[in-house]
Amino acid sequence: MSEGPDAVELMLSMHSDRFDADDERWITQELDLLADLARETGGVRRESIPATGDKGAVEAVILALGSAQAFTAAVQCWKAWLSRDRTRRIEVAWTIDGRRERIVVQGTAVDDATFAKLAQAIQVREGDQ
Numbered sequence: 001m002s003e004g005p006d007a008v009e010l011m012l013s014m015h016s017d018r019f020d021a022d023d024e025r026w027i028t029q030e031l032d033l034l035a036d037l038a039r040e041t042g043g044v045r046r047e048s049i050p051a052t053g054d055k056g057a058v059e060a061v062i063l064a065l066g067s068a069q070a071f072t073a074a075v076q077c078w079k080a081w082l083s084r085d086r087t088r089r090i091e092v093a094w095t096i097d098g099r100r101e102r103i104v105v106q107g108t109a110v111d112d113a114t115f116a117k118l119a120q121a122i123q124v125r126e127g128d129q
Contacts, residue, residue: 007043007064008071010094010118014061017087029088033081037063040073075115082107092118 014033019026038044043064065071082088086107093102105114 007066008094010063010065010074010092011049012061012063013091013093015089015091016085017089018085029081029085033077034061036077036081037074040077041065041070043070071119078105078115079110082110094118 014030015021016026016029019029034044041063043066045062045064047060047062049058049060063074065074078090082090082105088107090105091102092105093100095101101117103114103117
């Protein structure tokens, strides 16, 4: 399991230029990614979070990464999923020292450099603990 007191939590949001968010084909593709992440990292969960500017809550996908190996496994899952359809993108958000940071990884630009900012942020946070 990757969850625990030292885990870095990332909020994931998947998008497609080809499918609407409620299209069954898209929902199946999202679920496939989440199943892969759960199998490889063990730290995927869904949470209700307050909606910005609205009453109520939205469902968020949280990925808890407790080790460098879990991060590497997540990156491999993201790369494989994005490479199957170049119209896909994943928004990865995290909070460090009260600041929310995010990157958007496009299916058209999947390489190791794309994940450098996220890897650096995780190392900083792990180093603080």
